[in-house]
Amino acid sequence: MNTHNENQQKSAATRMIYGVLGAVVLFVIGTLLYRYDVLAMLTDSYSEPSASQLESEAARKARQKLAEERKQWDESVTAKAPEQPTGRGGYYVPPAEADIPDDEFGDSVRRGREIFLNTGTNAGEFVGNGLACANCHLDSGRLEHAAPMWAAAVSYPAYRGKNKQINTMEDRVNGCFTYSMNAQDSEYGSAPPAGHQVYKDLESYFYWMADGLALNSSPPGQGYPTPPETELGYDWQRGEQVYADNCAVCHATDGQGRKDLNGRYIFPPLWGPHSFNWGAGMHRVNTAAGFIQANMPLGKRFSLSDQEAWDVAAYVMSFPRPADPRLSDTESVDETTDKFHQHKDYHGQTIRGIKLGEPLTEASWARFMEQNFGQEVR
């Protein structure tokens, strides 16, 4: 009797324990199924977050963390100072385009961005070639190792050896119009005059992009990297084959780029009257080698070897281009070479029968093209 009762009680208790344990196990399994999307996996509707989703989520979080740290910093003097938001590869994460504020400042930022992307349309009177700022500063000036504007924004005013004085950002941008955009051949005839709205809008854009970076912090990814010098040195003749294999499909065999059906340059010209001039940062073989290795061929960054990058940069820089704006009526090409071209470039040398640095005329250019590329498919 007694034992029977005990047994009954025991089995009731055991059943209870089993019941609870079973519930817990089911709960855990259920949670796991839910947590890891197992059902979705079984039914095929599951998708791993893609690399781009992960990256954009990381970027969003980095910006959000900055906003929170700033709030704490504002509220308490003992709070930790806000840190620079970083993402992929440890590079700074600029704010998203969708976060451009909806106010007057935001309007200026948007205008600056438009000038940067379509310089010939939005600041056309100061542009004397077929280029836009974003052709050399990729992803609208946001890409690391393509001289990004967020890094530039926290680096001025700065002392520059080029003109041996302290330069403001306006001075720097003035230089870009003068050399990279060949402003001497523009409608206006030179870079925008001091204080012009074009500078203000571009500076708004850069300033907005750098929100979160400390002044003078030399952030990683600034400027273009320079590949190490190679034993063979650089040689434009060796670069010709590298160019044919990797560049001509876009920039064309004759280097004059390609336009689309809307008449827009899709692949910008690399030399000749519609490209940048002698004196632009890019005409130096070392700067071009860095830009090219880190950014070209488009979509295949860092695919060229050091040797290929040096040689193809030399090839591109061995062609005629618009004259150095510092070349004056009273000074010969050789004098300009002595004064301003004591670095890795071809100014003043005679290559393919033409003295590089001499101002191009329509006739001399047409003759040069006919002689060198007349027979070739571009």
Added chain:
Amino acid sequence: MKKQSRVYRAPLIIALSVALQMGLNASAASAENSSKTSDPLAAEYLGTRTVSNEALEDARQIAVNGKGATWSCASCHGEDGAGNSTAPRIAGLAPGYITKQLHDYENGARKNANMEYVVQELNEEQMLALGQYYGALESPSSASPDLGGDIRRGRQLAQQGDWRVEVPACFSCHGSSGWGVSQAFPAIAAQHPSYTAVQLSNWKSGRRSNSPVKLMHGVAMALSDADIRAVADYLATLPPPQHGNDNRAQAGN
């Protein structure tokens, strides 16, 4: 009536060509032509070639009615070359690009049972002339988004790219309206989404490996399936290329 019967023959042709493909494969033909295809300027060269008026007329015949044992292009690609859910738009693509693709089906750089069968029946001049015929054809779009892709994301990829995963804007190579650039960069606007998506997946899997300088390879590798659906759907919302009837103007830019 005539066209109908052709359409019914399609499955047979497919079965036949699959069998053929198994038999032939890789070998002699591909080795012979591959050096030509791997020249980055292959499409540009082909775009400068001219053909006789008779060849052009012959091409029109092949396109519209077929010729002898040759299947009419229209029976699959549509009467005006605007394509449908099973065969792509080919109207308005650059002539050099079209001819290069026909070569690529021939030498194995691109694989597709239907087209591999079709190109066996074509000689070089016909391939050139067909490129010019379809290149000059302007046909309204018959494409519309049907993959359930996120159009906003698609637009972003097309116009700005996604540099976080090393994808430049599609339009930085395919032109500011997706209408192509010169001969090597085809129009991708107004293409049928299923076709666009399959091509991108083919590059990912290595089934298609014919882009100059392997430019499409890296782009496709970085796209997720959701991205592929998004961009394919977005491109289908765009108008097809309009080049004022002179496709060769593209080459001289």
